[in-house]
Each structure stands twice: as C-alpha cells, then as structure tokens.
Ligand SMILES: [Ca+2]
C-alpha cells in the first residue's frame with residue numbers, strides 16, 4: 170500500500186471545514202465518513218477500482234495516510250485488480266466529500282466531473298433539422314479551431330452510423346452501427362452528415378484543436394431489418410406493457426439484420442429475432458399500433474416504469490438479458506474506440522435499457538481505451554428523483570443530462586416573468602448532484618416540433634445560459650441551434666405545418682464563454698433572494714484573480730447589493746446591456762444592475 174494523498178485547495182478546505190462544523194465532527198472524521206460511504210457499495214478487493222470525481226488542482230496539500238481509512242472501511246484492501254494502484258497515485262476529495270478519483274501522475278484526467286472543475290464546455294454539434302446534405306463532418310472540421318478559440322472544450326457529435334433513413338436519418342433510427350458512411354446501405358453510402366472518412370477527419374481536426382469528442386451511442390434498438398422471420402409473439406398495447414392484449418400468435422417480423430452491403434466487414438454478427446424482445450410491426454397484419462413481445466422473452470428489467478415497463482421504445486428492442494447481445498455491444502464498442510479514438514459517449518434513451526447493463530459496458534470501454542472516458546446518459550425525466558435513482562445504480566461512471574433543470578427553464582420561460590426565480594435551481598441535478606450533471610438549455614428533442622418538445626423561449630435563453638455557464642456546478646452543453654440559429658419547417662402534432670425560426674444567441678454565448686474561462690473561478694456567493702432578480706458572485710482564485718457578479722431578472726430590471734470582496738473597484742457589464750459602471754464600496758460590496766428580462770455579467774476591471 171502506497172501513501173495516498175488527499176489533495177485539497179484552500180477553497181475546498183474552507184467548504185469542508187464548514188460541513189465539519191455544521192455536523193460537529195472533526196475534519197478527519199468527515200473525510201473518513203465520506204470515504205466509507207463511497208467505498209462500501211463497491212468494495213475494491215479483486216476488481217478494478219477507480220475513484221471517480223473531480224480534479225481540483227490543489228495548491229495546499231493535506232497529506233494523510235488513507236490506507237488506514239480504506240482498511241477500516243473495506244477490510245484488508247487487496248489491490249490486485251486489473252488496474253492496480255500505483256504508489257504515486259493520488260486521491261482527491263470533492264467539496265461534498267462524495268467522489269474521489271485516482272490521478273495517475275502524468276496521466277490525463279478528463280472525464281465529465283473533472284470538466285466541471287476545469288470549466289469545460291461541451292457543444293451539441295447538431296440539431297434535428299440540420300441540412301441532410303452530408304456537410305456536417307466537413308463543417309465541424311473547418312470550424313474546430315474557432316470552436317476551441319471561442320471556449321468550447323468538447324463536442325458531442327450526432328450518431329455517425331447508418332440509420333433506416335439512409336442519408337436523411339438523424340441517426341437515432343439506427344440500422345448498422347458499423348457503417349459510418351462507408352457502405353451502400355439504405356439507399357446511400359454516406360450518412361446524413363457525410364462519409365466515414367470525413368467523420369474520422371473531423372475527429373482528427375477536433376482533437377488537433379484540443380477539443381474532446383463524444384460519440385452518440387444508440388444501443389436500445391435497431392430498425393430496418395433486411396429480412397423477416399416468423400416467430401410467436403404476445404401483443405401488448407403501447408400504453409400498457411404489463412397486461413397482454415390477446416393470445417400469443419404467429420407474427421412475421423423484420424428482425425434479421427445481415428447487412429448485405431457490408432458483407433461481414435468489421436463484424437460477422439447477424440441479428441436474429443432471438444436477440445430482441447419485441448417489435449411494433451407485424452408484416453402479416455401490417456399492424457403497427459401494438460408491441461409484440463416474442464415468445465420466451467420478458468421486457469428488460471431496471472427500466473423506466475412509465476407504461477408499466479418502458480423497455481420498448483421503437484424498432485427492434487434489444488434484449489439485454491441475452492448474452493450474445495451484450496457481447497456484441499462490447500465488441501462494437503471496442504471497435505468504435507479503436508476506429509475513432511473518441512473521448513467518451515453520449516448514451517441515448519437509457520431509461521429504456523436495463524440499468525445494470527451500463528456499469529459493465531462502461532468499465533469494458535474504459536479498460537479497452539486504457540484511459541478515462543466521459544459518459545453522459547439521456548434519461549429523459551423532469552423528476553430529479555428518477556435521475557438520482559438511476560445514478561445510484563450506475564455509481565460514478567456516468568453523468569446525466571439535467572433534464573429537471575431544463576424543465577425549470579422551460580416553465581420559467583413560459584411564465585412571462587411570474588416565475589419565482591428563487592426556485593429556478595431547485596430539484597435539479599445541478600443543485601443536488603453537481604458533479605454528475607450535464608446542464609443544457611435545449612436539445613434536438615426539446616426543440617420546436619420535436620418528440621419531447623419543451624421549448625425554452627428565446628427571451629429566457631440568455632438567462633438560462635448564464636446559469637449553466639457562469640456558476641460552478643455542472644458541465645454545461647451549448648446547443649448548436651442556440652449558437653448558430655436555425656430555420657426550418659415541419660408538421661406539428663396538430664398536423665399543420667409550421668415555420669420555425671430559432672434565433673442565434675452566439676454573440677451573448679461567446680461573451681459568457683469568455684467570462685466562464687476568465688472569471689468563473691473561485692468561491693461563489695449566491696443571492697437567490699428575490700422573486701424576480703437573482704444573482705451570484707465569483708471571487709476568483711490565484712490563477713484568475715478577477716471577480717465577477719452576475720445578475721438576472723425574469724421580470725423588471727433593477728439592482729441588488731452583492732459582495733465581491735473588492736473594495737473600491739470598478740466593474741463593467743460584459744453584455745453591454747447596462748452602460749454605467751458599478752463602483753464597489755469600502756467593504757467590497759456593489760449594487761449591481763440588470764435590465765428587465767435580461768442578464769448582466771459584471772467583471773472587475
Ligand atoms: Ca428481455
């Protein structure tokens with residue numbers, strides 16, 4: 170057992186002392202309790218053990234013998250796993266005392282939790298109505314240096330493999346995970362975004378610009394089978410996956426995927442009906458309003474309980490209880506990592522996939538990559554408790570999109586100034602589980618006319634982006650259509666056509682990104698104390714010593730006294746909404762202002 174260090178910076182120490190004081194325990198006891206709480210659910214003996222957490226680059230070292238604490242918590246610690254601990258590895262403890270991470274000396278650390286602390290910013294580089302002219306990969310390659318320059322540190326790219334819709338498929342109607350725009354399948358060689366070569370060149374360009382790349386992994390379903398098979402199935406109503414509606418009967422289903430265009434390249438695996446649980450289309454009756462559960466199959470467990478059991482979403486639903494399926498997904502993941510070198514995954518539709526599947530799959534991916542991979546899951550629920558339940562099952566391997574926060578933004582933006590802004594962050598991952606929260610304002614599903622439409626109105630977006638980009642909690646994700654704008658036409662749920670214009674917020678977002686990089690550092694003081702106007706200050710740190718004050722209002726404009734600990738200093742509004750500078754008083758407080766329905770970002774000159 171080597172000596173392990175807990176490395177803390179001043180600010181973190183201050184926070185820990187507060188927690189210790191509040192709990193009337195010593196700092197050592199607090200740390201010990203935190204370690205135990207973390208270790209007990211997953212004792213390290215005999216398995217790969219990684220502390221996942223944040224990467225405070227501490228300056229003041231608080232060294233302690235953690236081996237003793239580990240032994241207390243877990244019994245004799247046996248580091249004989251696949252990834253044994255090296256003596257010079259360090260443990261870092263986050264400000265809530267929850268997550269820990271080994272940092273191999275000299276190794277790279279870049280997972281999502283760390284990105285929170287490094288002020289990382291992700292962009293979702295696509296939206297539902299991105300042109301289907303095959304231009305996305307080339308465009309993003311060209312823009313890579315500018316995106317890095319603007320302050321982005323990672324890109325989430327759309328599903329890169331062939332969908333049933335061929336060159337028009339957004340990518341979620343996945344047909345062949347091995348066809349990255351290389352084979353004549355589903356009517357085209359390329360995907361909506363370009364060819365395999367263009368995709369790999371785009372990733373190379375992004376990495377050359379020091380941007381991370383996250384791939385979109387759609388593992389829940391397959392669609393567009395090459396041939397039908399005959400099997401027995403029991404029908405269920407779409408809305409009730411518990412009570413069968415009819416006797417088992419013979420069905421003809423498109424469940425045989427043999428990929429004639431690819432001819433076994435990269436993988437000889439063929440999908441058959443036994444790899445799936447259910448489909449929603451019977452070619453005999455041409456009915457598609459039911460879910461047909463195959464003979465001998467069960468809908469997978471540990472999924473969302475909407476509709477009784479929400480394992481089935483669309484197409485041919487993968488049976489994760491089938492070992493051949495799990496093995497194939499691991500083979501594919503390894504191939505994908507080797508082929509593309511991506512830094513992590515955005516995992517699609519995970520509330521429809523057995524939660525127990527991902528810990529092993531992600532561990533296999535990390536092991537294969539030989540480095541940390543970032544993973545963020547799309548668990549679409551506005552209920553933060555559902556998100557907690559999922560994360561409790563996953564442990565620290567995965568972050569989740571903060572859907573709860575998105576819905577707060579959505580609701581606030583629809584209330585025309587009558588939202589209680591003191592509550593805007595309540596019941597969100599950002600507030601309750603900041604190191605596993607990927608915060609976002611809008612995405613390709615929530616945008617107007619899409620499946621999970623829950624629009625954040627344009628007037629509110631500057632406020633929402635200030636909240637995700639300038640506070641210390643969460644790993645923010647900027648939506649392509651909010652940055653560049655978007656115009657499109659589609660049918661609404663009422664069957665009528667609508668023309669949608671999503672305005673570009675780039676001018677403001679660029680300023681916020683600048684503020685995030687240079688000013689959103691150090692301790693944060695909150696002033697969520699008024700129905701309309703809420704704000705916070707950031708006090709800076711050694712590396713970024715300038716202070717910042719942010720004030721926003723969903724109602725009338727006005728001022729608020731906030732402390733920035735800079736006596737007699739001059740602050741200006743980076744957004745240029747308010748032209749008059751603010752001068753702080755002798756005590757380091759200032760009365761900062763913002764206009765109605767607006768945000769101002771005050772930076773120390
Ligand atoms: Ca199953």
Ligand SMILES: [Ca+2]
Nearest residue numbers: 480481486521
């Ligand atoms: Ca499923």
